[in-house]
Amino acid sequence: MSSPGFKQHVNAQFALIAQALASPQRLEILDYLAQTERSVEELSQLANLTVANTSRHLQILKQAALVNVRTDGKRRCYRLTGDDVVQLIASLRRTAELHLAEVERLAHTYLTDKQAMEAISAEELLTRIQRDEVTVLDVRPQAEYAAGHIPGAIHLLPEEVAERLHELDDSKTIVAYCRGPYCVYSYQMVQALRGHGINAVRLVDGLPEWKAAGLPVYTTPT
Structure with a gap:
């Protein structure tokens, strides 16, 4: 003992x-x-x-x-x-979502109407990337994109949509991701794209969770 x-x-x-x-x-x-x-x-x-x-x-x-x-x-x-720190925080977040009603109330308060937006998992996104069915957008600041992003992801901010719309292949579903599940940038991007009649969804998590899951990440050479 x-x-x-x-x-x-x-x-x-x-x-x-x-x-x-x-x-x-x-x-x-x-x-x-x-x-x-x-x-x-x-x-x-x-x-x-x-x-x-x-x-x-x-x-x-x-x-x-x-x-x-x-x-x-x-x-x-x-x-x-290490990536285990990201996993630890994700576990903390999931436990809070399951047991603290205030988390859901805050989400509804600050993400009004955005909660209904379709979100896809990392596994589904990877499959659809391999099938060439999606265009992936990284909507975080440039420095974060350069430090690591999903391979093939285009860096685009919500406020740039109108002027760069011609760069996007609207024959594919567009998937936007940002820092994590409570980062508003991906919600804003999906709203902006849908406002232009483009089919867009968001990744349920962000780049840190993608990387912590051992999925491929590309770093922009300096």
Whole structure:
């Protein structure tokens, strides 16, 4: 039998992870890092936090081994320690969706009417890519697209649809994806395309979940 001391010590280590995740700001930071490596200053701007506050959150995440850091001159750049961190957050999200009614209420409040939009799974998208049945759009910022995207995906932002509509093959279904299931960019893209009479759906998850599932990712050469 294991001693109570061992269980207490190992549970304390597990609790480090739980404590690191117990902050909406740190979850947001992890979401940005799931897209690409970023500096403290970049994360500060994205999360609308001071640099000092961002640094404190990153130190907590680093102590829990959820992120690591490298030095690039005077810049300190952070990244996730592995795709398992993405899977951990996805598991947390699914549990919250199953057991917290407030999650569904918030989704209906902030994603009004968008909830009915058709979404396809990563497995279905991969099959349809292999059959050449779809055009895939990555609607995240350019830097995130360059850091990694679904092979063959076109980078296009919702506000660019009208001027770049001629670039899209409307004989195929268009599938838009962004940072994750609660990222509004893919919803906005589907709305914009449907407004032009184009058949469009969204990927149910985002690029981090696609990559964490071991599916192919292409990086734009620098």
